[in-house]
Amino acid sequence: MKRSAVPLFVVALLLLTVLAACAPAAAPAPAQPTAAPAAPAAATAKTYKDMTLCYPQLGAESDWRTANTASFKETAEKLGVKLIFSDAQQKQENQISAMRACIQQGVDVIALPPVVETGWDAVLTEAKNANIPVIVVDRSVSADKSLYASHIGSDMDIEGKRAAAEFNKMLPNGGNILELSGTTGSGAAVGRARGFREALNPNIKIIDSQTGNFTRAEGKPVMEAFLKKYAGQVQGVFFHNDDMAIGAIEAIKAAGIKPGDLKMVSVDGTRGGFQAMIDGWLQADVECNPLLGPQVMDLGLKLMNGEQIVKEALTDESVYYPDKAKELLPTRQY
Ligand code: AHR
Numbered sequence: 001m002k003r004s005a006v007p008l009f010v011v012a013l014l015l016l017t018v019l020a021a022c023a024p025a026a027a028p029a030p031a032q033p034t035a036a037p038a039a040p041a042a043a044t045a046k047t048y049k050d051m052t053l054c055y056p057q058l059g060a061e062s063d064w065r066t067a068n069t070a071s072f073k074e075t076a077e078k079l080g081v082k083l084i085f086s087d088a089q090q091k092q093e094n095q096i097s098a099m100r101a102c103i104q105q106g107v108d109v110i111a112l113p114p115v116v117e118t119g120w121d122a123v124l125t126e127a128k129n130a131n132i133p134v135i136v137v138d139r140s141v142s143a144d145k146s147l148y149a150s151h152i153g154s155d156m157d158i159e160g161k162r163a164a165a166e167f168n169k170m171l172p173n174g175g176n177i178l179e180l181s182g183t184t185g186s187g188a189a190v191g192r193a194r195g196f197r198e199a200l201n202p203n204i205k206i207i208d209s210q211t212g213n214f215t216r217a218e219g220k221p222v223m224e225a226f227l228k229k230y231a232g233q234v235q236g237v238f239f240h241n242d243d244m245a246i247g248a249i250e251a252i253k254a255a256g257i258k259p260g261d262l263k264m265v266s267v268d269g270t271r272g273g274f275q276a277m278i279d280g281w282l283q284a285d286v287e288c289n290p291l292l293g294p295q296v297m298d299l300g301l302k303l304m305n306g307e308q309i310v311k312e313a314l315t316d317e318s319v320y321y322p323d324k325a326k327e328l329l330p331t332r333q334y
Helices: 008-022 063-079 092-105 121-129 156-170 187-199 216-229 242-254 271-278 293-304 322-331
Strands: 052-057 082-087 109-112 134-137 150-153 175-181 204-211 236-239 263-268 284-287 312-314
Touching: 052 063, 052 092, 052 293, 063 082, 063 242, 063 293, 082 092, 092 109, 092 121, 109 293, 121 134, 134 293, 150 293, 156 187, 156 236, 156 263, 156 284, 175 187, 175 216, 175 242, 187 204, 204 216, 216 236, 216 242, 236 242, 242 263, 242 271, 263 271, 271 284, 271 322
Parallel strands: 052 082, 052 109, 109 134, 134 150, 150 312, 175 204, 175 236, 236 263, 263 284
Antiparallel strands: none
């Protein structure tokens, strides 16, 4: 018998290959589930640790200001806020340069305690264009409200009115008084002077008003000059802050005037003011609270998280009197 030239196992292999090619295609294996595309991460709320806050402080002219600076530094340290602090030495141009440097750096929030009311429009516009919100702190600005996010501080007009009410009580039959006013053009001096005049009884005359720039060093010579010029003609003095009162009291003592001879009212409620009440020099001290760090940083964080904030937050304040001064002095924080 003749043997085939192609071995049998090769024929079988070819047959199997043809059959496999004709068989219906096997169903694909079920695909392994893949991770769904990540949903866009929900925006996580910013915390204090994300905040860089710029505080171009206006100066170090008074105990009030020292307490205000401490409030910002201590609060930032406690909350983990990065604070960019500078001291403008009572010069608006220094505050503006410090703000511009902060805008360049791209800080999250600027808190501005303006030395004077006017002249802020350009730099506030620059901050706004850079999307950096500005919180005006303590004194006010005259700029359009759309240029800043919020103002937080004292109602200076009310402080002036409160001081006037004290003179109205102490001088019911009228009299002549002097005024040592704060930095010319500052929201604090403008508001206190305005409120004071609005509420003062017409039988009380302000016979002179000079600035002592909110400092002890300038308060003393202004008072010396007043005492020379108006010796025997005045019944009272209104001081726009405690530091000027303390400087002036040195001049008053040197002139031989005794506590109570002149009716005197000041503003701030610092420890120095409390001591002047205990010593009988001041008959009232109108409160102005410098401890604004926590509230400003709270507003700053809300702004960073796109929350609504109040346009104006005015501090609730009162008037202090000598009868409680001794008891309260140890509790004063500034
Ligand atoms: O703007 C607040 C005033 O500024 C305070 O009365 C004064 O003491 C400070 O210098």
